[in-house]
Amino acid sequence: MKREKLKAKIIPLGGTNEIGKNMTAIEFKDDIIVIDSGLKFPEEDMFGIDIVIPDITYLLKNKDKVKGIFLTHGHEDHIGALPYVLKQLNIPIYGTKLTLGIVESKLKEHGLLSTTERIVVKPKDVIKLDSVSVEFIKTNHSIADSVAIAIHTPMGVILHTGDFKIDYTPIDGEVIDLARFAELGKKGVLALLADSTNVERPGYTMSESIVGDNFLKMFAKAKGRILVATFASNIHRIQQIITAAQENERKVAVSGRSMENIVQVAIELGYLQIDKEVLITLDNINKYPNDKLVIITTGSQGEPMSALARMASSEHKKINIVEGDLVVISATPIPGNEKFVSRIVNQLFKKGAEVIYESIAGVHVSGHACQEELKLMHTLTKPRYFIPVHGEYRHLKQHGELAVKLGLPPKNFLIPENGDVIEITRDNLRKNGTVISGNVFVDGLGVGDVGNIVLRDRKHLSQDGILTVVVTIERESGNVIAGPDIISRGFVYVRESEDLMDQAKEIVKSVLRQCEENKVSDWATMKSNMKNELRVFLYEKTKRKPMILPIIMEI
Template identity: 75%
Template sequence: MRKEKDKIKIIALGGLNEIGKNITAIEFKNEIIIIDCGLKFPDEEMFGIDVVIPDVSYLVKNIEKVKGIFLTHGHEDHIGALPYVLKELNVPVYGTKLTLGILESKLKEHGLLSKVTLNCVKPKDIIKLDIMSVEFIRTSHSIADSTAIAVHTSMGVILHTGDFKIDYTPIDGQLADFARFAELGKRGVLAMLADSTNVERSGYTMSESTVGVTFKEIFRKAQGRIIVATFASNVHRIQQIIQAAEENGRKVAVSGRSMENIIAVAMEYGYLKFDEGTMISIDAVNRYPNEKLTIITTGSQGEPMSALTRMAASEHKKVNIVEGDMVVISASPIPGNEKLVSKVINQLFKKGAEVIYEALADVHVSGHACQEELKLMHTLVKPKFFIPVHGEYRHLKQHSELAAKLGMPKSNILIADNGEVIELTRNSIRKNGTVVSGQIFVDGLGVGDVGNIVLRDRKHLSQDGILTVVVTIEKQSGNVMAGPDIISRGFVYVRESEDLIEEAREIVKKALKECEEKHITEWAAIKSNIKDVLRMFLYEKTKRKPMILPIIMEV
C-alpha cells in the first residue's frame, strides 16, 4: 500500500468563508463521498443572477471514485445545487425521507427525477461502501429529519455536524441522538467539522417549542384573520401554527408555491399532524368568517414575488389584507433582506393590519447552535482535530477560538478555504494544495454562461447607463455616410439633456474628422478615439462614467 493512500483528504468545495453553497468531499484511498450540495443566493453585486452553485469540476474529473452524495437535511443551502450538479455528476443520493421528498419536487421541476437514484435512509442507518461507511445521526434543526454524518474509515471517524441546534423539547419528540455523539466521542473521533453560523451569539438558542407558546397567545387574542409567514421548510413551525389554529377552531389555508410544495410533501410523508377538515384550499377562504381562518404563507423575507408581498401590495388574487387582519412574520430577516421585509411591514400596517414580527414578540427562534450548544457538541464528540465550517471567516475564526478555549491545542484546529485540500492522518492535520473550486452563476437557463466580465458590465451599466455611438462609414473612401448617432439608456433623462447629447455628437464628429486627417483608418483606433473623447467630455460635464459603445457600420 502506498503511503499517500493512508491520508484522508477533506475538501470543501463550498461553505467556507461564505454562508451557503455547502458541499464537502471526503476522499480516502480510491473513494470519495460528498456531504451536501447546496446553493447560495446571489450577493447584491451579482446583478441578474438567480442562484450560485459550487464548481464541482474536481468531482466530475474523479467521478469514478465518487460513491454518493449524502445529505444532512433539506434546506436550499444543502440540497439546492443538486438539480444542476446531478446533470454532470449522476451518483447515488442518500438522505432522510423529508430531505428526499423536498429534493424530489425540485428534480421533478428539472425533469431529472427518473434519471437519478435516491436512497432513503433513517437516522442510525450506516451505508457501507467499499472503504468508508457513512452513518446518519439525528440532530435538531429548523427543518425536520436533520442529521449529522459520521464517516467511518480505518484511520478514524470524521464527524460532520450538519446544521444543528440543541433542542430538548423538539416538536416531533425526536431528540438529537446525544448518546451516539457521546459514544463516538468516547471511542475517539479523528476530526469534527461543525456548523459555525451562530458562534457569535452567547448562550443558547431557544427551543422551537417556545415559538408555539407565543403563537398560542397570539391566536387566543386575535379577533380577525391570522396570516403567518414563515420559511416553507420549517415543518415544525408549520405544525405549531396548525395546532394553534385547531385549538382556536380555525381552518388553515396555504399560499405560496414553495409553501404548497413542501406542505404537500410533509403531509404525504406524515410530517404534519392535523385533524380532518382543518386544511382548506386557498380558494375556499372566502367561505369562512375571518375569525375562523389562518393562512400560512411564504414571504417572510419580503421576497418581491412571494405571497405575503403580493398580499401587502394588493396583488394577491385570493387574499386581500383588511383592517383587523393579524399578520405574523415568523422569521428573522436574513442579512441583506432587512429593507425588503421592512417595506412589507409598512405596507401591511398601512392597510390596517396588526403586524407582529421579531422585534415585537418571540415569533422566531434560530435553527443554529449558539456558543453554549457548540460547547456541548465539542465536549460530547471530543474530536482530535477540528475544522469549523458553514460561516464567513469571522465565524470560522471565532469557532476555532471557542474550541481552543475548551482545551483543544491550536495546532489541531484548522481554518481552511474552499478548494483547499486538508490532509488527515491519525496524528496530523495539514493543508496540501488546492483543487479547482469556485462559484458558478445560474441566470435563467444559463449555467455558467455569465462570468465576471458580464457581471462587471452589468454593474457598470447599473451605475451610469450606456451611450451607444453609431457611425456608418463608406468602405472605399472612409467617408462618414451617416451619423454619428448617439443613443443613451440609463444615463440622463433624454428630453432634459438634449443639449448635452448634441454637444457629445459634435465632439464625436470632431474626433472622426481628426481621425480622417491623421489617416487613422483602423476601426479599433477610431473606436478608442471616440471612447476617450466622449468619456472625458461626459465626466467633465456630469461627473459620471457611462459605458460607451462605439459601433462602426461599413457600406
C-alpha cells in the same frame, strides 16, 4: 499496510468563508463522499444572477471515486445545487425521507427524477462503501429529518454535524442523538466538522416549542383573521401554527407556491398532522368568518414576489389585507433582507393590520447551535482535529477559538477555505494544495456562462447607463456615409438633454475629421478615440461615466 500511510482528505467546495452553497468532499482511498450540494443566493453585486452554485470541477475529474451525495437536510443551501450537479454527475443521493421528498419535487422540475438513484435512509443507518462506511445521526434543526454524517475510516471517524441545534423538546419528540455523539467521542473522533453559524451568540438557542406556546397565547387573543409568514421548509413551525389554529377552532389555508408544495409533501410523508376538515383551499376562505381563519404564507423574508409581499401591495388575487388582520412574521430577516421585510411591515400597517415581527420576541427561534450547544458537541465528541464549517471567516475563527478554550491544541484546528485540500493523518492536520473551486453563476438557463466580465458590465450599466455611437463609413474612401448617431439608455433624460447629445455628436464628428486628416483607417483606433474624447466630455459635463459603445459599420 503501514499505519503512517493512511490519510484522508477533506475538501470544502462551498460553505466556508460564506453563508450558503454548502458542499464538502471527503476522500479516503478510492471513495469520495460528497456531503450536501447547496446553493447560495446572489450578493447585491451579482447583478441579474438567479443563484450561485459550487464549482464541481474536482468531482468531475474524479468521477469514478465519487460514491454519492449524502444530504444532511432539505434546505436550499444544502440541496439547491443538486439538479445542476446531477446533470453533470449521475450519482446516487442519500437522504432521510423528508429531505428526499423535498429533493424529488426539485428533480421533477428539472426532468431528473427517473435518472437519479435515490436512497432513503434513517438515523442510525449505515451505508457501506469500499473503504469507509457512512452513518447518519439524528440532529435537530429548523427543518425536520435533519442528520449529521459520520464517516467511519480505519483511522477513526470523520464527523460532519450538518446544520444543527440541540432541542430537548422538539416538536416531533425526536431529540438529537447525543448518546451516539458521545459514543463516537469515546471510540475516537478523528476530525469534527461543525456548523459555525451562531458561534457569536452566547448561551443556548431556544427550543422550537417556545414558539408554539406563544402561538397558542396569541391565537387565543386574536379577534380577526391570522396570517403567519414563515419559511416553507420549517415543517415544525408550520405544525405549531396548525396546532394553534386547531386549538382555536380556526381553519387553515396555505398561500405561496413553495409553501403549498412543501405542505403537500409533508402531509403525504406523514410529517404534518392536520385534521382533514381543518385544511381548506384559498378559494374557500371567504366561506368562513375572519376569526375562524389562519393563513400560512411565504414571504417571511420580504421577498418582493412572495405571497405576503403581494398581499401587502394589494396584488394578491385571493387575499386582501383588511383592518383587524393579525400578521405574524415568524422569522428573522437574513442580513440583506431587512429592508424588504421593513417595506412589507409598513405596507401591512398602512392597511390597518396588526403586525408582529422580528423586534417582538417569541415568534421565531434559530435553527443553529449557540455557544453552549457548540461546547456540548465538542465536549461529547472530543475530536483530535477540528475544522469549523458553515460560516464567514469571523465565525470560523471564533469557532476555532472556542474549541481551543475547551482544550483543543491550537495546531489541531485550521480555518478552511473553499478548494483547500485538508490532509489528515493519524498524527497530523495540514493544508496540502488546492483544487479548483468557486462560484458558478446560474442566470436563466445559463449555468456558468455569466462571469466577471458580464457582471462588471452589468454593474457599469446599472450605475450610469450606456451611450451608443453609430457611424457608417465607406471602407474604400473612408467617407462617413451615415451618422454619427448617438442613442443613450439609463444615462440622462433624453428629452432634457438634447443639447448635451448635440455637443457629444460634434465631438464624435471632430474625432472622425481628425482621423480622416491623419489618415487613420483602422476602426479600433477610431473607436478608442471616440470613447476617450466622449468619456472626458461627459464626465466634465455630468460627473457620470456611462458605458460608451462606439459601433462603426462599413460598406
